[in-house]
Amino acid sequence: MNGTAFVALADLTHNHQAFDELRRTFATVRVATARERAIAELKALGSDVTAAVVGIKERIDADVLDAVPELRVVGSVGAGTDHLDLAALRDRGVHVVTTPGVNAVSVAEHALMMILALAKRALPGHAAVLSGEDRAGMAESPFELRGRRVGILGAGATARALLPMLHALGTEPAVWTRRPERHSDLPVMEELEELLRRSDIISVHLPLTDRTRGLLGPKLLGLLPPGALVVNTARKEIFDLAALRAVVSEREDLRFAVDDFGLAADGTTSSLGPSTLWSPHVAGVTVEALRAMQETAVRGVVEAMAEPAA
Secondary structure, three states: OOOEEEEOOHHHHHOHHHHHHHHHHOOEEEEOOOHHHHHHHHHHHHHHEEEEEEOOOOOEOHHHHHHOOOOOEEEEOOOOOOOEOHHHHHHOOOEEEOOOOOOHHHHHHHHHHHHHHHHOOHHHHHHHHHHOOHHHHOOOOOOOOOOOEEEEEOOOHHHHHHHHHHHHOOOEEEEEOOOHHHOOOOOEOOOHHHHHHHOOEEEEOOOOOOOOOOOEOHHHHOOOOOOOEEEEOOOHHHEOHHHHHHHHHHOOOOEEEEEOOOOOOOOHHHHHOOOOEEEOOOOOOOHHHHHHHHHHHHHHHHHHHHOOOO
């Protein structure tokens, strides 16, 4: 059989379809004892490991690859690749499996929830009830989405899943992408600056790359109309994190929602302030989406192992 498969995600063992497929394919399947120890345990297995199934918290770089020289395939449960050193993996001939688009509806629904929560002032309303102030405790009134202009950054699967939801609510969405010629079926606006000037709501669905890191800083966010909402269910680093406090200081009217890991630990929560809606990177991990991503990643790993070794 195909050596040892290492699984960094203990919850994959509860997905019997995916886990049984791994056990049928590999002589041994080793599961990390704890997520925070996964990389150390992977490296400790050395040459025994021929495949690994990881999540976005597991950084697979040259140092890891040096420790597992027989690794042939990495399956990542997620669409992003910023945790993978793709150049190092390519140089060593390691096949990479990701799950783009599998959780698109999950992320789109979460983005819509955040947009509605900000527009309807859900957090201030909740606090006003608990304080006993009721409506008098709300500094801002809720507003309708109907007729509002929504700018979507990105034209991938999650952006496409969000579009019909926004249309159903009577909004006027427009999409910005670096490659508009590839998306002639979408309502594309070619100039990012113009999209921001005209959008009451921004929803971020871009991959984190060298070109998108820090994209949204004071200059671009300053173009937004008064009272605009900014929802980021992609990666927090698409914001210029070092400049967020200055943005909020200059534009106290803006309202933000962010879904990602480590938002308190790295100071993002204190930078954006108490009016922001937060979630801990759960947009893409509904019960249905997580199961589908696990099965897609495992299927890709199994198929890659069936191919002749490079």
